[in-house]
Amino acid sequence: MVQYFLRRLFALIPVLFLISIFVFLFVHALPGDPARVLAGDTATLEEVETVRRTLNLDAPLYQQYIKFIGNILSGNLGTSLRTHEPVTTMIGRAFMPTVWLALCSLGWSVLFGLLSGVISAVKRGSIGDHAGMFAAVSGISMPPFWLGLLLMQFFSVQLGWFGTSGFDSPSDLVLPSLTLGAGVAAIMARFTRSAVIEVVREDYIRTARAKGLKEKIVIWKHALRNALIPVVTMAGLQFGFLLGGSIVIEQVFRWPGMGALLLDAIRFRDYTVVQAEIMIFSLEFLLINLLVDVLYGLINPKIRYS
Amino acid sequence: MKHLKNAVLGATMLAGAFGTVHAAQAADLSIALNQIIQGLNPQDSNYNVDYSVANGIYERLIAFDGDMKLVPQLATSWEGSDDAKTFTLHLRKGVKFQDGTDFNAEAVKFNLDRLADASLNLKKHSLFKLVESVETPDEYTVVIHLSKPFGAMINTLAHPSVVMESPAAIKKYGKDIAKHPVGTGPFKFQEWVPGEKMVVVKNENYWDSEWPKVDKVTFYPVAENGTRVSMLMSDEVQFVPILPAELMKRVSESDKYEVLEKPGISVWVMAMNMMRKEFKDIRVREAFNLAIDKKAFTQVVYGGHAIVPDSPIAPATQFHATQTPALTTDVAKAKELMKEAGYGDGFSINLWARNNSTEVRMLQFIKQQLSQINVKVDIVPLEGATRAEKLFGSNVTPENAEFDTVIGGWSPSTGDADWHLRPVYSTEGWIPNMYNEAFYSNPVVDKAINDALESADPAKRAEAYDIAQKQIWKDKPVVWLAIENALAGRKKGLTGAFPMPDGTMQYAHAAFEE
Numbered sequence: 050m051v052q053y054f055l056r057r058l059f060a061l062i063p064v065l066f067l068i069s070i071f072v073f074l075f076v077h078a079l080p081g082d083p084a085r086v087l088a089g090d091t092a093t094l095e096e097v098e099t100v101r102r103t104l105n106l107d108a109p110l111y112q113q114y115i116k117f118i119g120n121i122l123s124g125n126l127g128t129s130l131r132t133h134e135p136v137t138t139m140i141g142r143a144f145m146p147t148v149w150l151a152l153c154s155l156g157w158s159v160l161f162g163l164l165s166g167v168i169s170a171v172k173r174g175s176i177g178d179h180a181g182m183f184a185a186v187s188g189i190s191m192p193p194f195w196l197g198l199l200l201m202q203f204f205s206v207q208l209g210w211f212g213t214s215g216f217d218s219p220s221d222l223v224l225p226s227l228t229l230g231a232g233v234a235a236i237m238a239r240f241t242r243s244a245v246i247e248v249v250r251e252d253y254i255r256t257a258r259a260k261g262l263k264e265k266i267v268i269w270k271h272a273l274r275n276a277l278i279p280v281v282t283m284a285g286l287q288f289g290f291l292l293g294g295s296i297v298i299e300q301v302f303r304w305p306g307m308g309a310l311l312l313d314a315i316r317f318r319d320y321t322v323v324q325a326e327i328m329i330f331s332l333e334f335l336l337i338n339l340l341v342d343v344l345y346g347l348i349n350p351k352i353r354y355s
Numbered sequence: 356m357k358h359l360k361n362a363v364l365g366a367t368m369l370a371g372a373f374g375t376v377h378a379a380q381a382a383d384l385s386i387a388l389n390q391i392i393q394g395l396n397p398q399d400s401n402y403n404v405d406y407s408v409a410n411g412i413y414e415r416l417i418a419f420d421g422d423m424k425l426v427p428q429l430a431t432s433w434e435g436s437d438d439a440k441t442f443t444l445h446l447r448k449g450v451k452f453q454d455g456t457d458f459n460a461e462a463v464k465f466n467l468d469r470l471a472d473a474s475l476n477l478k479k480h481s482l483f484k485l486v487e488s489v490e491t492p493d494e495y496t497v498v499i500h501l502s503k504p505f506g507a508m509i510n511t512l513a514h515p516s517v518v519m520e521s522p523a524a525i526k527k528y529g530k531d532i533a534k535h536p537v538g539t540g541p542f543k544f545q546e547w548v549p550g551e552k553m554v555v556v557k558n559e560n561y562w563d564s565e566w567p568k569v570d571k572v573t574f575y576p577v578a579e580n581g582t583r584v585s586m587l588m589s590d591e592v593q594f595v596p597i598l599p600a601e602l603m604k605r606v607s608e609s610d611k612y613e614v615l616e617k618p619g620i621s622v623w624v625m626a627m628n629m630m631r632k633e634f635k636d637i638r639v640r641e642a643f644n645l646a647i648d649k650k651a652f653t654q655v656v657y658g659g660h661a662i663v664p665d666s667p668i669a670p671a672t673q674f675h676a677t678q679t680p681a682l683t684t685d686v687a688k689a690k691e692l693m694k695e696a697g698y699g700d701g702f703s704i705n706l707w708a709r710n711n712s713t714e715v716r717m718l719q720f721i722k723q724q725l726s727q728i729n730v731k732v733d734i735v736p737l738e739g740a741t742r743a744e745k746l747f748g749s750n751v752t753p754e755n756a757e758f759d760t761v762i763g764g765w766s767p768s769t770g771d772a773d774w775h776l777r778p779v780y781s782t783e784g785w786i787p788n789m790y791n792e793a794f795y796s797n798p799v800v801d802k803a804i805n806d807a808l809e810s811a812d813p814a815k816r817a818e819a820y821d822i823a824q825k826q827i828w829k830d831k832p833v834v835w836l837a838i839e840n841a842l843a844g845r846k847k848g849l850t851g852a853f854p855m856p857d858g859t860m861q862y863a864h865a866a867f868e869e
């Protein structure tokens with residue numbers, strides 16, 4: 050198991066290397082000239098060229114790549130073209146707010162999604178099932194920026210219970226994680242429902258019932274445990290997305306996180322920041338995948354690693 | 356249901372009560388900006404948001420009042436020589452920088468020499484290329500010598516980037532001055548968390564003992580329009596300097612807030628690429644101007660919060676002269692002109708703009724309007740950086756430019772006709788050099804623009820700009836669309852914080868009424 054884990058960890062290195070090339074080329078292939086954007090809206094050509102020179106953007110592409118990969122290997126992500134701050138500082142500032150938001154959103158949405166999914170599956174066809182699935186479809190379909198603005202209008206402007214935006218106290222987490230988690234909760238609910246419906250048709254469930262186990266134990270212990278595999282996969286995937294920071298939600302709630310940072314970096318073609326963020330997102334996804342694989346084993350001891 | 360209603364009502368009243376208590380105590384001001392702050396050295400920035408926050412920390416020699424009229428700030432008076440090559444400024448006495456050092460002629464010379472030094476790569480160096488030397492005959496007099504006549508020099512000194520920074524601080528911080536600004540203004544810099552907020556506090560030693568009247572100002576960059584308005588309505592901020600017209604109603608419906616509206620200096624046009632054979636024909640350019648209903652444009656795009664241009668430059672820009680005939684809409688005449696020019700059946704063009712909702716509305720409106728004269732418009736909304744590269748990329752030439760028509764707005768930050776007419780209508784201004792997107796070139800206009808710079812005498816300059824405006828109005832290299840009003844939302848009882856016609860804002864004299 051430990052050996053398996055370490056082997057998987059090492060296998061990440063070539064993957065990350067390939068990703069670095071891909072990310073670098075992709076970022077530089079984006080249309081848009083950073084010198085022009087960074088020089089500002091009313092810059093003359095002369096001002097633009099000055100910016101290009103001072104930022105070394107006129108160097109050949111392979112030289113810029115070597116510098117980029119060299120920076121990564123020495124644990125330094127370069128300096129932002131736009132703010133001239135070290136990228137590690139900028140990401141250091143944005144990382145935790147996004148992690149908090151991701152954890153809170155995932156926490157409530159998985160809990161809520163699992164519960165309502167199981168209930169829907171057990172009471173299939175009932176009013177509760179229809180209501181739950183109606184809510185789930187609404188949760189998936191509702192544009193998050195709109196839901197966010199609605200919540201803000203009601204809870205912040207009218208009731209004054211929470212601040213509208215920003216991250217100054219833990220209570221500021223409530224509205225953004227409600228908004229961000231709504232979609233995830235809906236997906237989790239639907240996933241859990243179909244997984245449980247699938248599993249309760251299995252023979253061993255019939256056996257469990259036949260030997261007189263309580264329905265509660267049948268569902269929550271036997272059925273759910275097996276239904277969890279696809280659900281955990283989905284939760285892992287969603288967590289990866291959440292850690293990427295939601296550009297839209299962070300924009301609406303003025304959240305000082307990774308999504309807002311990425312959006313500004315893309316807008317200003319701040320190559321170093323965009324590259325660093327995408328590298329980090331990739332790494333997060335790879336690690337979460339690994340973690341999900343390990344979780345499979347814990348949920349279902351029949352899964353063996355080799 | 357009734358219970359719920361009562362609960363909501365109660366909570367609202369409670370929140371209202373807290374809100375009032377909070378407001379009564381507040382001597383602090385919070386402002387929601389529409390963009391992130393790039394840096395706090397205006398001399399090295401082209402962004403209005405940077406100029407806006409710098410307005411309280413730094414001061415300029417000469418500034419603009421709310422209507423873009425020149426007013427004394429760190430200079431109390433000034434004069435230019437007849438040949439527009441020498442400018443003398445008399446400085447205010449008893450002014451100190453926030454680090455305790457003296458503001459005097461030496462400090463001004465230090466700043467101007469820095470701006471004029473090409474090797475420092477300051478973004479606003481371009482405004483000071485003509486400065487040959489700066490003399491300081493006494494502690495409170497500065498004489499600027501130019502290598503060539505430049506009649507717009509006084510307005511250039513009033514450009515929001517031309518602030519006086521503490522020489523001692525610049526020596527101490529070097530390039531990092533953009534993170535540690537030290538000026539002479541009523542507010543001292545305290546903290547900047549990039550992308551999150553910036554805080555300035557009262558400068559106790561400000562030269563005008565009457566100001567400032569608030570203790571602390573906090574700026575939040577908030578890109579989302581709806582969030583800015585929500586922050587205002589929940590009293591988290593008291594001033595929103597840039598308010599989109601579609602959200603105005605939400606603010607004006609409440610009796611606690613007010614909408615400020617001011618004529619702007621940003622003129623929106625649709626430039627016609629005159630390298631295309633169709634647009635070489637004045638009849639086609641005139642037909643385009645006649646086909647598009649400008650009054651309707653201001654309604655559709657700005658909800659009426661804009662005016663129809665009456666000259667290539669805005670009324671609030673210095674040396675503006677109203678032109679005749681006024682812009683009209685006459686589709687029948689436009690059709691006739693197209694027929695005369697041999698395009699009775701029309702032709703196809705592409706039309707470029709940014710992909711924000713305002714400009715997309717412009718695209719759709721123009722497409723519809725031009726279909727009346729059988730012109731088929733292929734609209735091309737572009738993401739900001741992509742548009743900048745395709746339109747002004749260094750390798751764009753008049754021959755290979757891909758656009759037929761393009762929408763753009765220009766606001767002259769010096770408030771002077773020169774910085775509108777030269778970049779947008781002179782031959783020297785052809786893209787990618789500056790912002791003449793029509794590739795318009797008329798020797799009469801070029802000469803008038805240059806003549807106007809030969810003198811510092813406003814009467815002589817006005818005469819030259821009259822000629823330029825008249826000729827451009829006649830040649831119609833662009834379709835003049837609208838001059839956008841500056842809109843802002845503000846809490847009632849707050850004074851002295853207001854939007855400027857050039858897209859920046861002022862807060863130095865902010866005060867809460869008792």
